[in-house]
Structures are given as structure tokens and as C-alpha cells.
Amino acid sequence: MLTESDSNVPNPPVSRGIPKTNQSNVLTRLGDMHAPNVGLPKIADVAEYNYCSSCGTCEAICPVNAPVVRREPVDISREKNNYRKMELKTEALFRGINPFRAEVSPCVQCYACERVCPILDGFPVDEFNNIRSMRAGKSRTLHGQDGAAVSQILKSLLEQGEIDCAIGVVRNDRWSTKLFTFTSPEDVVKAGGTKYTYQPVVATMRDIHRAYAGSAESPLISPDGSMQDAARTYVEPIKNILKRYKKVALVGVPCQVHGAHLFRENFNRIELIIGLICMESFSEEIMFSEVVPKIMGVDIRDAVKMNFHKGKFIVETTKETKEVPIKDVAPMARKGCHFCCDYTSYYADISVGSVGSDDGWSTIFVRTETGEKYLNKVNDIEYTDKPINLDMVKKLTDMKHKHNKWDWRGFMKEIWSRDSPPRPWGRERLEKIPPPEIEKETKPVKSKE
Numbered sequence: 489m490l491t492e493s494d495s496n497v498p499n500p501p502v503s504r505g506i507p508k509t510n511q512s513n514v515l516t517r518l519g520d521m522h523a524p525n526v527g528l529p530k531i532a533d534v535a536e537y538n539y540c541s542s543c544g545t546c547e548a549i550c551p552v553n554a555p556v557v558r559r560e561p562v563d564i565s566r567e568k569n570n571y572r573k574m575e576l577k578t579e580a581l582f583r584g585i586n587p588f589r590a591e592v593s594p595c596v597q598c599y600a601c602e603r604v605c606p607i608l609d610g611f612p613v614d615e616f617n618n619i620r621s622m623r624a625g626k627s628r629t630l631h632g633q634d635g636a637a638v639s640q641i642l643k644s645l646l647e648q649g650e651i652d653c654a655i656g657v658v659r660n661d662r663w664s665t666k667l668f669t670f671t672s673p674e675d676v677v678k679a680g681g682t683k684y685t686y687q688p689v690v691a692t693m694r695d696i697h698r699a700y701a702g703s704a705e706s707p708l709i710s711p712d713g714s715m716q717d718a719a720r721t722y723v724e725p726i727k728n729i730l731k732r733y734k735k736v737a738l739v740g741v742p743c744q745v746h747g748a749h750l751f752r753e754n755f756n757r758i759e760l761i762i763g764l765i766c767m768e769s770f771s772e773e774i775m776f777s778e779v780v781p782k783i784m785g786v787d788i789r790d791a792v793k794m795n796f797h798k799g800k801f802i803v804e805t806t807k808e809t810k811e812v813p814i815k816d817v818a819p820m821a822r823k824g825c826h827f828c829c830d831y832t833s834y835y836a837d838i839s840v841g842s843v844g845s846d847d848g849w850s851t852i853f854v855r856t857e858t859g860e861k862y863l864n865k866v867n868d869i870e871y872t873d874k875p876i877n878l879d880m881v882k883k884l885t886d887m888k889h890k891h892n893k894w895d896w897r898g899f900m901k902e903i904w905s906r907d908s909p910p911r912p913w914g915r916e917r918l919e920k921i922p923p924p925e926i927e928k929e930t931k932p933v934k935s936k937e
């Protein structure tokens with residue numbers, strides 16, 4: 489198991505409360521990390537340097553459940569990490585333990601996880617080059633965070649049998665969240681409303697993925713069966729239930745959507761990916777012990793809605809509305825969020841947010857043919873003729889990219905070219921690293937000749 493305290497890597501320096509990694513230090517240290525040319529998968533480095541977004545995709549794809557996004561609460565007075573990061577179980581952890589009796593098994597170095605980790609895939613540079621159409625819409629019947637477009641899309645597609653289930657995040661009256669797989673159209677609305685805390689949404693695919701392990705439908709299960717572990721007792725009971733989930737709709741924030749997109753390349757049960765626009769999110773620990781009680785002065789049980797709107801973080805209660813400038817809370821976002829350079833869910837089939845449209849409407853970007861096909865089937869959604877304020881969306885996108893700027897290209901180059909020769913999927917990633925933004929933002933760089 490990798491934790492900061494176990495490793496020799498010092499804590500990243502902190503500025504404005506935001507953990508920033510010293511890049512030159514990272515690049516020199518990578519050489520003697522405990523994941524050299526062969527050995528641990530590169531997700532170990534992603535977690536170690538706190539770039540990990542906890543999307544849960546590695547957890548979903550791993551045949552032995554070695555990476556696990558921590559679910560139990562973190563004691564923030566003791567741990568500098570303010571979120572439940574991914575932990576990788578290695579053989580060292582299992583000395584003297586029979587792995588088949590444990591909840592997880594040690595990593596068997598199949599490297600499936602490296603291929604689906606969004607951080608190891610890099611970030612989009614131009615977030616708007618795949619938009620096919622955009623408009624503001626709202627549900628005619630449902631209520632949600634904005635126009636309830638997300639809930640309406642899911643409800644409509646479930647009603648028509650276009651999808652079998654939808655993965656969403658629900659909350660209780662104390663705003664504790666839980667991942668939920670919806671199969672009934674009426675229930676979808678229970679996930680309506682934005683929770684600014686985090687769940688490893690893509691990890692839900694693990695159960696669905698594992699249900700098919702026995703039938704070897706996943707190309708990531710090796711033909712000799714070595715990656716299957718039939719000894720897992722929980723696979724059997726869920727198998728029959730999950731067999732009907734052939735067409736899954738997944739809703740998530742950009743990091744999760746990117747992971748889901750990479751997962752879908754290997755395992756085609758995800759039919760539709762709906763991405764939310766996202767500036768940042770918070771751990772439940774920070775949200776419930778610092779942000780809501782201390783900064784907002786609100787008892788969480790009174791809160792009925794939270795929102796980021798026009799430079800303010802707003803908490804509505806049954807009696808009042810409290811707001812503070814975003815800059816008062818943003819530094820407390822989860823560590824991975826400070827390295828995140830995707831605002832609009834570039835890898836989604838359909839992206840939805842509030843920015844760019846009037847209050848009560850959802851901004852909808854269609855990005856793929858799949859997205860177009862499914863949105864056209866949705867009933868009970870109305871659209872306005874008022875165009876999306878794309879300049880505003882672009883302004884906030886640039887702001888996120890600027891705030892979270894780090895040398896992710898350098899990280900990718902270093903980490904993928906560390907193997908000699910690079911692994912095939914590493915070579916693919918090295919080849920697609922886009923030129924530095926600076927060349928795009930400023931005048932074209934002249935060649936040396």
C-alpha cells in the first residue's frame with residue numbers, strides 16, 4: 489500500500505493552501521521511484537504525486553482489485569491528504585496473508601489500469617474542438633440542479649429501454665453521498681441536484697465488469713484465465729443480477745468521464761457517458777467539517793441546495809441563502825482537482841452544466857454521434873432559442889487551465905518513456921502529446937534553423 493508516510497517522497501510544497509508539486513523535483517525523482525521500468529503500474533506514481541483524481545477507473549478494470557479508492561473517512565487533523573485517495577495493494581501488504589481470503593489481491597502487474605487512467609492519458613488542450621451542437625434545455629416535468637436535463641435524459645432513455653441502468657450519486661439529509669445504480673425511470677430523479685463532494689463513480693463499473701469475468705467477454709481478461717479469480721465469492725451472487733446491464737449510462741465529472749471513455753475502449757458496456765462541467769470538488773471531510781459549518785456558518789442538515797454561481801459559493805437553507813466568494817473555499821478543493829485541466833468533460837458524449845445559460849436551464853454540448861443519437865430520443869425536454877454564451881464557458885475554461893497549470897506533458901513524457909522500449913500503449917500516448925499550450929497561446933515558435 490502506498491501512502492505518503494510510507495514513501496520517501498516529501499509532501500509537495502503548498503501555496504495559497506493549494507498543494508503544488510515542484511515539477512523539476514518530480515522529474516528528477518521519477519528515476520528512482522519504486523515503480524522503475526518494470527514493476528508497479530504507473531498509477532502508483534499518479535497516486536504518489538497526488539495527481540490522482542480518485543475517478544475509480546483503475547479499481548473498475550483491475551482483475552484482482554488491487555487499486556482501491558479509499559471509502560472510509562479520512563481524519564483530516566492527522567492526514568495531510570484531504571481526500572480518500574487511491575491506494576494500490578502490493579505484495580508487501582500480503583506477507584503472511586492468504587490473498588484469496590482478503591478483500592483484495594496484490595497487483596499482478598498486468599498493466600490494464602495504466603491504460604485507463606485519465607492522468608496518464610493527458611488532458612485536452614482545446615476543449616471545444618469536438619462540439620457538434622450546443623443548446624440550453626430543461627425538463628418539462630423534473631426539477632434538478634439547473635434545468636434537470638441530466639435527470640430527464642436518463643429518465644427518458646430508461647423508459648424507452650435505450651439504457652438498462654444509470655449510475656448516479658445520491659445523498660441523504662446530512663449530504664453524505666452514495667453511488668447508486670438506477671434501473672427504474674421514476675427513481676432517477678433521486679440523484680438530481682449537485683453534490684460538491686466526491687465519489688469514485690467509475691468504480692461502479694467494477695461490479696458490472698466483474699460479472700462478465702467468467703464469460704471472458706472482457707478483452708482484458710487473459711485467455712488462460714490467469715486474471716480471473718473465481719475464488720471471489722461475491723462475483724456469483726451479482727452475476728445474474730448484473731447480466732442484464734448491457735447498456736449502462738454513466739454520469740460523472742470530467743475526470744470520471746475521461747476514465748469512463750478509456751474504460752469503454754476496452755469494455756463496451758458503457759452505452760452513454762454524460763459529463764458534468766466541473767471546476768472543483770471537495771472531500772466530505774473538508775466539506776462537512778470546514779466549508780459548510782465554519783466558512784458558511786450553516787448546519788448541514790438545514791442545507792437544501794449548494795451552488796457555485798457568478799463568483800460565489802452559495803448554500804441555500806430552508807430559511808436563508810448564504811454566500812461567500814469562491815476564492816474563500818476553492819483552495820480547500822481535493823488535491824487532484826488542483827491538477828485537473830478539463831472543465832467541460834471533453835470525453836463525454838453529452839456535457840451538461842449551468843455556465844453559459846440562464847438560471848433554471850442546463851447548458852448542453854453534444855460531442856459525439858452517440859450523444860446526438862440519444863439526445864434526439866429524449867422526450868419532455870424543451871429548448872430555448874437563446875444561444876449559449878460560449879465566451880463565458882471559454883473564459884472559465886481558460887481560468888481553470890491557468891490556475892491548474894502544471895507540466896503534465898513533461899510528466900507523461902517522463903513516465904511513458906521510462907520503459908525501454910516503451911509499452912505499446914505508452915508509445916501511443918507519447919505520440920499524441922500535444923505541443924505546449926504556450927505555443928498555441930502566443931505566436932508560433934520559430935524553428936531553430
Ligand SMILES: Cc1cc2nc3c(=O)[nH]c(=O)nc-3n(C[C@H](O)[C@H](O)[C@H](O)COP(=O)(O)OP(=O)(O)OC[C@H]3O[C@@H](n4cnc5c(N)ncnc54)[C@H](O)[C@@H]3O)c2cc1C
Nearest residue numbers: 632633634635636637638639656657681683766841842843
Ligand atoms: C463537483 C461538481 C462541480 C460542478 N461545477 C460546475 C461548474 O463549475 N460550472 C457548471 O456550469 N457546472 C458545474 N457542475 C454541474 C452542475 O452543477 C449540474 O450538475 C449540471 O448543470 C447538471 O444539472 P441538471 O439540472 O441538468 O442535473 P440534475 O438533473 O440535477 O442531475 C444531476 C446529476 O448529477 C449527478 N451528480 C451529482 N453530484 C455528483 C457528483 N458529486 N459526482 C458525480 N455525479 C454527480 C447525479 O447523479 C445526477 O445524475 C458541477 C457539478 C459537480 C458534481
Ligand code: SF4
Nearest residue numbers: 550595596598599601
Ligand atoms: S497492473 Fe493489473 S493487477 Fe496491477 S493494479 Fe493494475 S490492473 Fe491491477
Ligand code: SF4
Nearest residue numbers: 540541543544546605
Ligand atoms: S485511474 Fe483514476 S483513481 Fe486510478 S490512479 Fe488514475 S486517476 Fe487515480
Ligand code: SF4
Nearest residue numbers: 742743766768825828
Ligand atoms: S476538478 Fe472536477 S473533474 Fe477535475 S479532478 Fe476535481 S472533481 Fe474531477
